[in-house]
Amino acid sequence: MKAAILPDFGQPLALEDVPRPVPETDEVLIEVEVCGVCHSDLHIAHGDLPGFRAATKPRLILGHEVVGRVVEKGAAVVDLAIGDRVGVAWLHWACGECEPCREGLENLCRRGVVTGMMVDGGYAEFMRAKASHTLRVPDGLAPEQAAPLFCAGVTVYRALKNAQVRAGQRVAVFGIGGLGHLAVQVARAFGAEVIALDVAESKLALARELGAAATFNVTDPDVLKAVRKLGAVHVAVVTSAAKAAYDLAFKCLRPGGTLAVVGLPAEPLQFAALGIVSNEARIVGAAVGTREDLRAVLALAAAGQLQCRVETQPLAQVNEALDRMQRGDIQGRIVLRCC
Template identity: 45%
Template sequence: MTSMFAQELDQPAPIAQAPLTWRETARPAPAAGQLEIHVVACGVCRSNLHMIEGDWVDGGVPAISPIIPGHEVTGYVSALGEGVTDFQVGDPVGVQPLWSSCETCEFCTSGRENLCHDRKITGEHVNGGYAEYMIATAAHTYPVPASLDLVESAPLFCPGITAFAAVDKLTVGPGDTVAIFGLGGVGHMAVQFAALTGARVIAVGRTPEHLEVARELGAADTVDSRDPEALAAIADSADAVITFAPADVVTEQAFGVLKWGGTLVNGVPLTLAEFPFNKAQTIQASVIGTREQMREVLELAAAGKIRTVVDSFEMARATEVLSSLADGALRSRAVLANPGVTA
């Protein structure tokens, strides 16, 4: 049996109980239409933590046991399944959360495959990138431009595409103001995409380090969400608001900043106590992103118009890194990497 090392989850449990195990396991082989990736890096997302700790068990996630988490993956093609002609062994590639879609439903055939009811999510329904190797669907694998570093590029495949899709729902430009609430890995990318529209960007968060990074990435103003006076100063000032913090208090703050007639895009669940119609505000939900949008994100990164802010750790340290994420101790996006991987 050909083997590899991977972080496997047998049973969801609090991260403090160390439910992940870095161990030797079977190395997968690609089937028709698939390819094998020698993983260079995989970003660490809060949704990984939700799955590992069992928050989504009632929704059928994780779908298999054991499972290898991780859904923002970069690496080199190491083997091709039957019928795969768009890639060659050694190509630098990436995989985002959308691992596969049915390709035949109304959403897939209209370029909205992220809404496919039969979609599979990387690292939740199938094994993901917390490993030395993983299997990907060729139709949902993306060439990574040669100019991009594969470790630094890993977050493009979740925070990058998620933030781009949210900003892409807005019609904003010079003279407009966009407020971003929730400055984790996704929020920092959204600051950059919103700034590219020419709009003035206000970054709102509660962690000084996150606010500092937002300023570095183009936010015109930063606001501490724990400061009522600072929030009051920007009340009713934003033409659009994007939220990435799944907390009712943040949603309330966001609507306080949103102008009458403005648009709120939520990339997380939200709960509304009331929604006054007389303000004529609009709510749009945003989930992952499409293949076309993913390609646009990579083009922008290759052109130097956006960048990631990452801290890299060895793949074997996943539990430690996830614990830091749970404690709010990460400055931006953590990335797990396999040292020494080459094409």
């Protein structure tokens, strides 16, 4: 089969012929239709995050936003059938036994395995996956639409869920890219009034099209004053990887507001303790999401409340797709067609 292999950190992916994987007893073999391109793939490929670098297997096949069809299954698999359209996410497997798993936090499993980093992912014609963590894709949801939900969609969903967004609240989304344009839609599905902020007018136009009540270009020196004039925000979710976005987002919080951390700047975030204490501000993170979260996101999409803006490219153009992501030259998400 054809697969895009990472020869070593910092090198372009190489399209190679490799053996087709054989599923274990508790696994399925998936013929990959599409696989989304995620910013985490860049971090893994570059080896620029120590935790990712240490966990990355040699000669890795990247990709953790996978949609395809089951073509083989192990003897112990009973809940999936040959021909089922399914998706595979960042969480390849969780033990179900450690304390986080028992508390419903399987995404924080201490023995968890990550797709497209610790095991091979979906930048290939076929991949194997644990049947227990392979989810059916709803009928009527196109594979290109479904794939980005398995990371980008579920991550912003969990961020807003962890921030306890309620109907009628003001939610600011910083960065209307691949994750941010989904965050706008999820926040609206929660009943929030959305304020979108970005440096690009084209992305602000997209946010308005998706239902943002107000949009601001962060290069405007009066942007903070404008957000505060609206009453500041109950929740600020930052999908940008720019530290400056976090600095501004924190200042936009109303008393008792919550900052939701999604984007990963290279430098540490810094907030004054007095600012946190005096405002009773909360800071929450989102480590992708659980299978329960994924089912909720897929249901939103199936109901027409969540639609990803996607471009499709063939697997052979994977390096071009990663280069465009590095440059920030993507409106929405890129999805690789693998078969």
